[in-house]
Amino acid sequence: MNNKTKTATALSTMKKVLGYLKHYRLLFVLSLLLAVAVVGLTLYLPILMGKAIDLIVGPDQVNFTSLTPILIQSAVVICATALFQWVMNICNNRITFGVVRRLRHDAFTRIQSLPLSYLDKRPVGDTVSRVIADADQVTDGLLMGFSQFFTGILTILGTLCFMLTLNLPMTVWVVVATPLSLFVASFIARRTHSLFKKQSEIRAEQTSLVEEMIGSHKTVVAFAHEDEALRDFEEINGRLEETSRKAVFFSSLVNPSTRFVNNLVYAGVALIGALICLSPTVGMTLTVGGLSAFLTYAGQYTKPFNEISGVVTELQNAMACAARLFELIEADTEIPDAPDATVLSQVGGRVTLSDVAFSYTPDQELIRDLNLSLTSGQRVAIVGPTGCGKTTVINLLMRFYDVNEGSISVDGHDIRTVTRHSLRENYGMVLQETWLAAGTVRDNIAFGRPDATDEEVVAAAKAAHADGFIRRLPEGYNTVIGEDGGSLSQGQKQLLCIARLFLCLPPMLILDEATSSIDTRTELKIQNAFASLMKERTSFIVAHRLSTIREADVILVMKDGHVVEQGNHVALLEQGGFYATLYNSQFEA
């Protein structure tokens, strides 16, 4: 990306962030005004103090009549500064926390309407970090960064003005000498950067060893590999210590070095100021109070510079985060349901796929010319080796993805012309990848029908053969299970997902390896329950059990993402194709 487009993107990102600010327009303007007032008053105080000090010359040379009003004035200035600062802080908090809340809300709402194609492509952790961490960065960096930047610039300009009113040569010295501290700081930062990079590389290396050896601790122990592991660890640990020590040491030089430069500036100001005091030349006088005020300014002047250089990096970082966040907030949503979309009520279960073509990426064709016509209550089995795209068909049926060509219809309605909710309401689904919500066992079973009675929940659990293990849990049906099932075994989670289905019982079923983690004896019992369900329901089953497959009305045989064969068990065996090979291989051993 060249600089011009970079700036353009940064500008448009900034604009979007400002868009969020408009809800807080008044607060924002107020905050800026208060910042001006706070900076002005803060800088005015040393002048007042200088004046006061000039009135205290020596024994019997103190002008009390002038001193008292100055001190009262100072007290008023101090209290006003504090008040303004307090209100400004509160304004800034409201703005920042409000904007981050809106950003998160919009991001989350957007997630609910994003197409699965968007979400499937991105790791969950990545999107989560956009909603949480990036949103924080945007507000911290952009808003707080902006307000710091603003106050910083104001302080620098203000200090310059006040210093100029006091004395020119000293101002020149401060202005010329201070950049030195910035230079020193950035010099050290550049030097330490490569050390920190190396440190994080070694640290990553060590973490991956730790993850391996601790994560597979049981294997390490079983093979008595502990000593070797420790030896490898020590080698990396030694290198890490070496690099870290250098990185920590060199980076800790920044503060003493800048302090050193500031001290030199201070000494210079003291010298110049003192000399001017001693021999006032034409048009240039300086009082002790003036010198003391100036010394205060000289001490303050460098601070905003250091802050601003920090803020700039923060701002750049925040920009990048904002760009990532807006990419999510502005991602294209699914095509919304048409306003006149049909609402499917209890369907009969006629499903027709005609000339369906689909691929996830344009350059990799997956399904082509898929035709299938099912009457109510028929059963389709989808078989094939792992990773052959069986799940794709389910994605299309549920409209998680839309077909590229052709159409799928339910009871004669093209599913693109019905509302998604009403379509999905008619499917009951159990996936191989179990998912449970954080909450109680009961909540999870009643996920699709929160109004179900306790009796209904227990009945569903019994039908799914889950009642037994649920009762053995510490709190039975009220046991709270953590995010994504927590401590339950894969098989137990699957049983709960099946119980969830048994409570709803829609007219069409999708079972994707629904019993893959359940032991065969329990599985057989559940299959019997499924079998009676499937009698009156159109069902799509991805399975590995031949009994299920053999009894299917249609078998779709898939390989490498394509449907290679289609027919019933007998026909496919006679055909002697891929299905026949697959089937016969089971009996060779």
Added chain:
Amino acid sequence: MRIFLRCLGMYPRESVLAPFFKLLEACFDLCVPLVVAAIIDKGLGGQNHTLVWQLCGVLVLLAFVGLASAITAQYFSARAAVGSAARMRRELFAHMQSFTYAQTDRMGTSTMITRMTSDVNQLQTGVNITLRLLLRSPIIVFGAMIMAFTIDKKLALIFVAAIPLLALVVFGVMLGGIPLYRRVQSRLDRVTAITRENLSGVRPIRAFRKEEQQINAFSEANRKQTGLQNKAGMLTAVMNPVTYVIVNLAVILLVRKGALAVDGGRITQGEVVALVNYMGQILVELVKLATSIFTVTKAVACGNRIEAVLAMPTGMAVSPAPDGTPTPADHTPAVVFDNVSMTYEGGGEPSLQDISFTAHRGMTVGIIGGTGSGKSTLINLISRFYEATEGQVTVFGLPVACHDLPSLRARIGVVPQKAKLFKGTVRSNLCFGYENATDEELWAALEIAQAADFVRAKEGGLDAPVEQKGRNLSGGQKQRLTIARALVGSPEILILDDSASALDFATDARLRKALRELAGNPTVFIVSQRTSSIKAADLIIVLDEGVAVGMGTHDELLASCEVYREIHESQFKGGEA
């Protein structure tokens, strides 16, 4: 706290020198206002040019020695902090390596990794801050007060009043903020959890049409978090203005009282300026002190967590062999279980109940049962990965508790349920338990494990790279390598924990045949959910919820054991695909 102090104790020289040089630097800093006062009073007051030059020279000199002391202090501090952290990491790693399975279960690997990485890093920062800042700030604060006393005792009383007041505000806000911010964080965790849940469960959520409901739940959590954040923000928003007011009102008081003192000739104009300067220094240092204390408290908490890990007793005690144990002979059974029961820590029901059997040398024992029936528990007792809660496990004629663990485990080859490989090469993985195995031994193991062909086909053969967790290998390849790994070193007992699941039927059959013909006649335990894998075993143990509901050969069990028959029929009536 102990760990934290121990870290400092590891580098006693550095831990003394770093603060000492910091102290020096602080003293030099404290001298500056006095010098400025002298410039004003003696230089300007006395119209003395030379003295002004000299005193400014002193300022420059102070800057230089200040820099030198600071650098020295940072050097010692970095050495102590980084060095003790490295030692702590090593100690933790070695300690965790000696954990038992039960300890690993209780702690969880992610916690163990956190202790090793981020907790130790926090500890390092804490030690560093302690040595560098934690001592500097009090020195400056109290130093300033002491300096004030040297100037004028009466005026110094303003310092005595202002410092506790400032400290009260600064620490009050910080301490009051900690629980609030902890709550803000936990509310944010909730927001994060909902977000993650909605992404990982996007299909079920849409299938059950819960989008609206989830948005409402999120909004609620989000709103609550923001509310709390504003509340916490109110508290911190107060700190700067209030401390500003305290410091500057104290300055006004100083000037007012100072004016009286100057008027009476007790102190000079320059000394008033010095006092004002000292007051200015205090605030900055108090804020720094409060932040440092915050960081150090966190580090101490991390240290305590690390300490808790290090305090866990490791390993299992080896008991002396009971008297009268016959020396193992060839006919001594390989494994004997005598009324063994086992309950996991925190588990209510026993996972194994009253199991007794004898496995003679060379026998093949099959263990079958549903998920959670106790199969893996049973075999884990043989290598003493867990301790039986009741009864006795005897291996090679000696109770397991009396075996030296590494040498016992060297005689047992285990193929775990989940194929776990490590970053390195095929060779480094095969030699995981036997560093000195020869190429011949490795190839022999690979042949039996049906892995020789694919290893040979790989570029580099035995030296072909293996990525972390074996990511560059297929499931079946990984599984065969783990089998070969267990075979290296010709174990006397071989345990296969449901470890042929990723193999196709033909390979599985060849593997089983090769295992039957193993040299050295090892005792083989095969754990499986499938009757086909174990039907040739000499002894089959059928487990159901931890109880042995059947024991015998395939044919005997078919005739006598209801559960076994059901398992068998569930797999063979319909056949499998």
